[in-house]
Amino acid sequence: xxxxxxxxxxxxxxxxxVDGLDLRVRPGRVTGFLGPNGAGKSTTxxxxxxxxxxxxxxxxxxxxxxxxxxxxLRTIGAVLEAKAAHPGRTGRNHLLAMAxxxxxxxxxxxxxxxxxxxxxxxxxxxxxxxxxxxxxLGIAGALLGDPEVLILDEPVNGLDPDGVRWIRGLLRDLAxxxxxxxxxxxxxSEMQMTADHLIVIGNxxxxxxxxxxxxxxxxxxxxxxxxxxxxxxxxx
Amino acid sequence: xxMLRATIGAxxxxxxxxxxxxWALTAxxxxxxxxxxxxxxxxxxxDIDATSAAEVAALGLSFAQLAFVALAATVMTGEYSAGTxxxxxxxxxxRPRLLLAKSVVVAAVTxxxxxxxxxxxxxxxxxxxxxxxxxATAPKMGLYLALLGVFAVGLGAALRxxxxxxxxxxxxxxxxxxxxxxxxxxxxxxxxxxMPGVAxxxxxxxxxxxxxxxxxxxxxxxxxxxxxxxxxxxx
Numbered sequence: 001x002x003x004x005x006x007x008x009x010x011x012x013x014x015x016x017x018v019d020g021l022d023l024r025v026r027p028g029r030v031t032g033f034l035g036p037n038g039a040g041k042s043t044t045x046x047x048x049x050x051x052x053x054x055x056x057x058x059x060x061x062x063x064x065x066x067x068x069x070x071x072x073l074r075t076i077g078a079v080l081e082a083k084a085a086h087p088g089r090t091g092r093n094h095l096l097a098m099a100x101x102x103x104x105x106x107x108x109x110x111x112x113x114x115x116x117x118x119x120x121x122x123x124x125x126x127x128x129x130x131x132x133x134x135x136x137l138g139i140a141g142a143l144l145g146d147p148e149v150l151i152l153d154e155p156v157n158g159l160d161p162d163g164v165r166w167i168r169g170l171l172r173d174l175a176x177x178x179x180x181x182x183x184x185x186x187x188x189s190e191m192q193m194t195a196d197h198l199i200v201i202g203n204x205x206x207x208x209x210x211x212x213x214x215x216x217x218x219x220x221x222x223x224x225x226x227x228x229x230x231x232x233x234x235x236x
Numbered sequence: 237x238x239m240l241r242a243t244i245g246a247x248x249x250x251x252x253x254x255x256x257x258x259w260a261l262t263a264x265x266x267x268x269x270x271x272x273x274x275x276x277x278x279x280x281x282x283d284i285d286a287t288s289a290a291e292v293a294a295l296g297l298s299f300a301q302l303a304f305v306a307l308a309a310t311v312m313t314g315e316y317s318a319g320t321x322x323x324x325x326x327x328x329x330x331r332p333r334l335l336l337a338k339s340v341v342v343a344a345v346t347x348x349x350x351x352x353x354x355x356x357x358x359x360x361x362x363x364x365x366x367x368x369x370x371x372a373t374a375p376k377m378g379l380y381l382a383l384l385g386v387f388a389v390g391l392g393a394a395l396r397x398x399x400x401x402x403x404x405x406x407x408x409x410x411x412x413x414x415x416x417x418x419x420x421x422x423x424x425x426x427x428x429x430x431m432p433g434v435a436x437x438x439x440x441x442x443x444x445x446x447x448x449x450x451x452x453x454x455x456x457x458x459x460x461x462x463x464x465x466x467x468x469x470x471x
Contacts, residue, residue: 046322046470046471049325049326050325050326050329051322051325051326051470051471052470052471053470066326066329067329067330069329070239071239071242072326072327072329073326073327076326078326080322080323080326084319084320084322084323085320085323086250086254086314086318086320087318088254088255088256089250089253089254090253093249093253094253096249096253097246097247097249097250097253098246098327100242100245100246100249101242101243101245101246101327101328102242102327103238103242141323
């Protein structure tokens, strides 16, 4: 499934957060989404998911906006914030409500709990979860509908080395199955190990959209390449 | 329709899987028993001119309704204070459908729980007043609380903040009406009569269908404004 941004623009008052982004995110590979803080990454992801309305332009999933999907969780899985669950609700109940909202069988809840290693913590309130467990719960929710598209905003934040490695493997596997995986991150070395393709933005504008090797070419590391690309856009 | 049913099902699970609902319903029951008991004592001493147990219970509701209203408002404002609203909108991108589902869940719970609480209040009042006629006020209390619940959910969607929503609700239901009524000026009294709490009390104690209509109008207006605000603003 193809994610298409067409002249996607978002203004907050006088500030332009996202400025005419035109790009395609293709299936079958992990696409890394990079940029300094305030570059417009999260705003872009929120517009893809219909949470923020574009000032102009469009964000489409296989030609259709997010809100036109009757059961969106069965097509698009997203991890937006580390803790998307109410702190007083158990992880399992959170996922059960989520499953019900998209007519996903309750049995799938136990599957994703197992898949994310949360089976033992499933009956604990999410307020007692560590940051890493919160991330795992978010990923469990994203996988609930067995979606073709996965959108993850900073999924490795707060994870221990085992967790980081687990996510890397998971994202690579999901892409290998032909799914579309779009993942934003600040951790460049991690991106270098996970992504096949990179999209770099700064000040809401597209700076690069190319395979990892192409961006790395002539640089010692992704970090070097990144600083060359984003020079001048880190501070406004 | 299947989509609405799924959204209602999810909201139903969400309502019953935090402690808020139990605190609120327990508080409602205690406030009702205490309120009805207190007014029944006043009535027995001739301090107020309520005579039947049902009428006294309706007066007792003026405290208990606040617990219901707080619960209803939290169903919407809690999404903003806990930061879960974005996740919720990714599950259910249609914001009016989400608001409708929340309203249905709140209305169903307050209708049933409100009727039970109303009946308990009537029993307490009847025991103190030695009045055997229980009347049919309890289901009417449930109906009034269900409408008030929809009003609170819609207002929560429009205002988002838990504190501001609760303050506005308290102002409209409890604080402002007596301030308007004290000078006893016709025009001010008419405004007070149009407030949801006063209109509800007229429906409960005076059987006024105009009162019921006014409470319904508040619920519908809050729902429409809430849905519009959810659609208009970014999550």
